[in-house]
Amino acid sequence: MSWQQALVDNYHADQRAIARRVVSELAPLWNLLDPHDLKGTTAQWLKAVRPVIERGILLSQYVAGEFYQRYRTAHHPEAEPLGIDFPDPLGVFTDQVIPDRDTRLRIMVAQKVTGPVWVAKHSLPDMTPDDINELMYKGFSKSTGSAIRMVMNSARHTMALLVESDPLAKGYARIAGQTACGDCKAKEGVYLKTDSDRKFDWGSVGHDFCRCVIVPIFGEISTESDN
Numbered sequence: 636m637s638w639q640q641a642l643v644d645n646y647h648a649d650q651r652a653i654a655r656r657v658v659s660e661l662a663p664l665w666n667l668l669d670p671h672d673l674k675g676t677t678a679q680w681l682k683a684v685r686p687v688i689e690r691g692i693l694l695s696q697y698v699a700g701e702f703y704q705r706y707r708t709a710h711h712p713e714a715e716p717l718g719i720d721f722p723d724p725l726g727v728f729t730d731q732v733i734p735d736r737d738t739r740l741r742i743m744v745a746q747k748v749t750g751p752v753w754v755a756k757h758s759l760p761d762m763t764p765d766d767i768n769e770l771m772y773k774g775f776s777k778s779t780g781s782a783i784r785m786v787m788n789s790a791r792h793t794m795a796l797l798v799e800s801d802p803l804a805k806g807y808a809r810i811a812g813q814t815a816c817g818d819c820k821a822k823e824g825v826y827l828k829t830d831s832d833r834k835f836d837w838g839s840v841g842h843d844f845c846r847c848v849i850v851p852i853f854g855e856i857s858t859e860s861d862n
């Protein structure tokens with residue numbers, strides 16, 4: 636395995652761990668929702684899940700930024716550092732760091748729509764307790780998928796932004812991983828700055844549950860795309 640591949644694999648593993656961590660933190664909070672009183676319990680559930688997703692978004696951005704710098708320096712040890720630092724949400728002095736208002740709103744809307752609103756829409760009057768449990772499980776899964784998308788998109792968008800603004804980067808490679816769906820496998824590959832804006836942006840977006848990452852390309856374009 637090349638050193639590039641090792642760095643990239645490590646980075647992908649780090650991002651997958653962030654997604655897993657978010658899921659494990661969200662799981663117990665789902666119990667705050669009472670299936671018989673969704674309207675009355677949604678607010679307290681949202682209040683609890685929001686900071687978990689916010690932390691995930693910031694952490695995946697921070698890890699993406701750190702990887703970018705390390706990977707860049709490995710390819711171009713002579714180059715001046717980019718000098719772009721993202722806040723570490725787990726750092727000592729960053730208790731107050733939160734994403735911008737837009738992101739916070741999007742978290743709330745997406746969670747509400749894929750969680751309690753989805754459950755309410757699919758509730759039937761004659762459901763057995765087992766039916767309700769199953770429906771609640773599906774609602775949890777849906778809202779978690781949405782959370783993973785937001786957290787992982789944060790890393791992908793950060794990476795695309797850095798690539799765009801860094802003269803040393805030629806583009807990025809999208810990597811799906813072994814358990815990815817067919818759509819994601821098909822999206823794997825190289826996206827260059829010389830591609831259309833539409834294609835360049837499209838390559839950095841993921842669907843619910845998507846754990847694909849993108850990594851910058853410095854110099855030799857074929858390396859990452861072979862895998």
Ligand SMILES: [Zn+2]
Nearest residue numbers: 819845846847
């Ligand atoms: Zn994916």
